[in-house]
Amino acid sequence: MRYLVWFSRVFVGVLFIISGLIKLNDPVGFSFKLEEYFSQGVLDLPFLMPLALGISIFVVILEVVLGVFLLLGFKPRFTVWSLLLMIVFFTFLTFYSAYFNKVTDCGCFGDAIKLTPWESFTKDIILLVFVLILFKGQRFIKPLFQTRTSWILAGITVLACAIFANHVLNHLPSVDFRPYKIGANIQEGMSVPEDAPKPIYEYAWQFKVNGEDKVVVTNGEYPSVDGEFVGVETTEIQKGYEPPIHDFTIEQNGEDLSAQLLEEDKLVMVIAYDLAKSNQEVFEDVAVVTKKAASNGYKVIGMSASSIDRANAIREEHDLDFDFYFTDETALKTIVRSNPAILVLERGTIQQKVHYNDIDKLKL
Incomplete structure (x- = not known):
């Protein structure tokens, strides 16, 4: 039992630290995931x-x-109870998401490692087993250091986490795991390789045969049945390849202009997923830098999921000399964790990406 507790202690401790640090790198992204869980659906x-x-x-x-x-073996009773309560809650959440197919990605490891709902639930069940081992073998969890040293290390951990969280909130994630990171090409991210796996569907064909219902299941071909065709139900049993970027558009008046705009040699995007929630004071700086960009030969566009009326009101209020285009809100939240933010692209390749606090660092 002693060795089992030691293994569980290291396994659970390391996994919680890794999972926490990945999400701490992008707390805004994790908050979007929580909003999804809290939603009415x-x-x-x-x-x-x-x-x-x-x-x-x-x-x-x-x-x-x-x-x-x-x-550290610090405050073992408090630590093990807290771990148990947390993993029980997460296990319930991932089971609920998987069983009812509510949230397709739990966000357990942010954008670094994508897990399906059932994979997330399986991971939590495994963790729960190890936490229960720790709960039963608490007496074997001995501190590595004296109490004073443990308190100091615990304080340093909390302080370091708080400083790091403050930094990424006021700038951008230190490590970008998303398909819109600097150096990524958006067109390439949307492309599908010729040899990519195709989705597999199952078809349940319904017939009336001699007055009775008959269902024949195939993978696509129409069955040879001597009866009256009633209908067919289609079920996707295996997903095909989905490109990293699959929901990106730049629309105006119902027309998708992304292919045309992403061919621009010098393009500046002002991204504000929700203009009502944007930091309004920052648009004064946005106006200055975008006018400078236009004078240096850049094509400047705004991208938002807000209404045209609100976009026009923001333009007039802050003297913004560019048009806003419509893009899906989720896509904009994925592109950059700042509202507003500015991207600089060269023929679809992201060259610069800045938080509104770092607008002065743009190189145009």
Whole structure:
């Protein structure tokens, strides 16, 4: 039991630290995932949606801290109870998502490692087993250092997490795991290789044969049945290849102009997924830098999921000398974790990406 507890201690501690740090690198992205869980179509807790970012930061810092506490053997009773309550909650959440097909990606490891709902649930079941081992063998969890040293290391962990969270919130994630990272080409991200796996469908053909219902299942071919055809139900049993970027458009008046605009040699995108939630004061700086970009030969466009009326109002209020195009809100949230933000592209390749606090660092 002693060795089993030691293995569980290291395994659970390291996994919680890795999972927490990945999400701590992008707490805004994790807050978007929490908003999805809190939405009416999932847990129906809309009153928690405005608190999603605060909850996100608390949860990811707690994950890292509990992982460190476990490895140090510091406050074992508190640590093990906290781990148990957290993993029970996460196991329920991932099972609910998987069984009812509510949230297709739990966000357990941010954008670094994508897990299907059932993979997430399986991962949590395995973790739950190891946490239960720790719970049963608490007496074998001995501190690595004296109490004073453990308190110092615990304090350093909390302080370091808080400083890092503040940095990424006021700038951008230190490591970008998304398909829109600097150096990525958007057109290439949307392309599908010729040899990519195709989706596989199952077809349930319904017939009336001698007055009775008959169902024949095939993978596509029409069955030879001597009866009256009633209908067919199609089920995707195996997903095909999905390109990293699959929901990106730049629309105006219902027309997708992304292919044309992504061929621009010098393109500046001002991205604001929701103009009502944008930092309004920053648009004064946006106006200055975009006029400079236009004078240097850049094509400047705005991209938002907000209405045309709101976009026009923002343009007039802040003297913005460019047009806004419509893009899906989820895509814009994925592109950059800032509202607003600015991207610089060269023929579809992202050259620069800055948070609104770093607009002065743009090189035009």
